[in-house]
Amino acid sequence: MDHREIEDRNIPDLYLMNKLSNEARLQFEEHFISCPECLSRLEMTEGLRTALKNELMARPLTTIHSTGRSPFRTYGFALAAAAILISLGLLAALAFRTWSEEQRESAELRNRLGVATASLEQERNKSAQLNAQLAALAQQQGTVPVFPLVITRGGSDTPGSTLNSIVLPQAGWMIFLLELPDVPRIESYKAVVRDSKGILVSDISGLKSTSRDTLAISVLSSLFVPGDFVISLEGLTSGRYTLLGKYSFHVLR
Amino acid sequence: MSQEAELIAEIQGGNVQAEEEFVNRYRRGILMILRRSYEAVGAAEDLCQDTLRIALDSIRRGEIIDPDRLSGFVCGIARNLALNYARRAARRETSTDDSELYSLSPVSPPAQLDELLRAEQIRAVRRVLEELPGDRDRELLYRFYIAEEDKESICRDLDLTSLHFNRVLFRARERYRQLYEKYLRRK
Numbered sequence: 001m002d003h004r005e006i007e008d009r010n011i012p013d014l015y016l017m018n019k020l021s022n023e024a025r026l027q028f029e030e031h032f033i034s035c036p037e038c039l040s041r042l043e044m045t046e047g048l049r050t051a052l053k054n055e056l057m058a059r060p061l062t063t064i065h066s067t068g069r070s071p072f073r074t075y076g077f078a079l080a081a082a083a084i085l086i087s088l089g090l091l092a093a094l095a096f097r098t099w100s101e102e103q104r105e106s107a108e109l110r111n112r113l114g115v116a117t118a119s120l121e122q123e124r125n126k127s128a129q130l131n132a133q134l135a136a137l138a139q140q141q142g143t144v145p146v147f148p149l150v151i152t153r154g155g156s157d158t159p160g161s162t163l164n165s166i167v168l169p170q171a172g173w174m175i176f177l178l179e180l181p182d183v184p185r186i187e188s189y190k191a192v193v194r195d196s197k198g199i200l201v202s203d204i205s206g207l208k209s210t211s212r213d214t215l216a217i218s219v220l221s222s223l224f225v226p227g228d229f230v231i232s233l234e235g236l237t238s239g240r241y242t243l244l245g246k247y248s249f250h251v252l253r
Numbered sequence: 254m255s256q257e258a259e260l261i262a263e264i265q266g267g268n269v270q271a272e273e274e275f276v277n278r279y280r281r282g283i284l285m286i287l288r289r290s291y292e293a294v295g296a297a298e299d300l301c302q303d304t305l306r307i308a309l310d311s312i313r314r315g316e317i318i319d320p321d322r323l324s325g326f327v328c329g330i331a332r333n334l335a336l337n338y339a340r341r342a343a344r345r346e347t348s349t350d351d352s353e354l355y356s357l358s359p360v361s362p363p364a365q366l367d368e369l370l371r372a373e374q375i376r377a378v379r380r381v382l383e384e385l386p387g388d389r390d391r392e393l394l395y396r397f398y399i400a401e402e403d404k405e406s407i408c409r410d411l412d413l414t415s416l417h418f419n420r421v422l423f424r425a426r427e428r429y430r431q432l433y434e435k436y437l438r439r440k
Contacts, residue, residue: 007419010404017401018289030325033282041426042285048429049398051378056399058375144395173392173410175400184291185343208401212291218400 001031003038012041016049018208053211056146056177144218145169148177149231151245164249169221178215178233181244186235189244191217196228226253258320264312275312276305279327286331292339300338304331377432381425389413390421397422 006012006028014020015028032038147166166174178191189207194200201223209215215233230248234241254262260278263271283304287297308327317323385391389411396402397418408418 008415010419010422013397013422016289019401026328029282029286029328033286033324033328034278035282039281039285043281044426044430047374047433048378048381048426051374051429051433052394052398054371055375055378055382144392144400146395146399173396173400175395177399216400218396218402 001027006031006038012038012045016042016046050211053177053214057148057214144173144175146175146177146216147249148179148214149247149249150179151181152230152248164247165252166249167252168224168226172221173218174221175216175218176231176247178217178231178247179245180209180211180213180215183235183244186237186244188236189215190234190236190241191215192232192234193219193223194230194232196230201229224251226251255320257323261312261317261320261323264309265315272309275309279305279308279324283327283331286328287335290335290339292342293335296338300331300334303334307334373436374433377429377436380432381428384428385421385425390425393418393421394425 001011011020011024011028012032015025020028032042145166147164149164152164186209188205189209190203190205191207192200192204193202202219204217204219207215207217228248228250230246232246233244235244260271260275264275280301283301284297287300287304288294293300304327307330311317311326317326382391382394385394393407393411393413396407397404404415404418407413408415
């Protein structure tokens with residue numbers, strides 16, 4: 001293995017992405033273990049890739065701070081939304097129980113229910129705006145828009161309840177950066193994208209992640225129309241796929 | 254006599270400087286291999302020390318028959334240690350012994366220095382992205398390094414030659430290295 005071949009075939013990049021065959025990987029390791037030139041190349045590539053990923057993950061915060069909004073993040077919004085939903089449920093139950101006995105109190109509760117609903121709607125709008133800004137920022141900094149998606153928790157992957165909203169780019173590729181759950185020893189991943197009617201949009205298997213916490217998948221934007229979608233992420237372990245998480249998102253034009 | 258054969262002979266002769274040279278030559282590479290192992294990444298420093306110790310003991314005892322296979326021998330030790338560590342970790346994960354479970358939880362918050370370095374990495378890479386001459390080069394970086402698409406399909410889509418592709422990667426890496434090293438020197 002000589003340096004010309006190593007550079008021409010991008011072997012250090014493929015090594016870091018776990019894309020070399022087993023034989024090529026062993027051969028390259030035996031070369032670079034005592035080769036300062038290749039080690040520097042590997043370390044620099046590793047640094048650049050990590051920095052690119054960190055930069056992408058840092059974008060939502062930058063967007064929020066630059067617009068002077070209160071610093072709530074996606075998780076913060078998820079908690080707030082969950083709290084509001086629970087409040088709504090409690091208020092509704094209470095209102096039903098006291099309906100016949102305390103009309104005045106019931107009216108007040110209905111009023112509070114309305115306020116809470118409006119608040120939830122407001123939070124949703126804020127989230128959509130933030131994601132729109134994020135998408136706009138992504139488009140400014142690179143031709144390929146990158147959308148970080150968080151796992152939809154609490155079984156709220158029904159259409160309309162999504163926390164992830166994305167603005168569809170006009171054409172070309174876009175990248176979804178999926179938050180990975182902490183499940184060790186996944187050999188490869190499979191991502192299945194379906195629309196709100198359950199119709200298959202895309203099915204990508206054999207995905208490998210070189211990061212512990214994110215998995216990037218690239219898809220053609222032309223596959224999507226405005227509406228709700230869900231990505232089901234499955235992990236391959238011991239020859240079997242198991243569901244790792246669902247990522248629901250709303251596509252805006 | 255090859256460099257490896259000379260180094261082995263010096264170590265077997267009790268030359269401490271030769272042992273230091275051996276450590277300096279192999280340490281970075283061993284760490285790189287160990288960091289690629291998902292399970293062993295947290296113990297990479299310890300496993301690296303173990304690899305060096307085992308390799309030096311074997312050399313001193315004259316167990317290296319073919320000096321040209323020294324690198325392969327060191328690689329083999331590192332890989333085996335990583336594999337054994339992963340197996341032990343897997344056994345501990347299914348154990349009901351609380352003390353073992355606690356010993357597995359790496360939940361220390363990121364150190365302040367790590368956060369500063371991360372912030373600098375982000376600043377440096379933003380500058381690299383800004384300085385790229387066109388959107389096409391930025392797209393190339395994202396699709397290759399983030400989405401991990403194949404070089405051939407990116408070259409086909411963007412109408413690039415393999416040479417241009419490699420040149421963009423080289424320039425981005427070099428610029429990132431310059432900016433980041435400049436920051437580390439300042440600190």
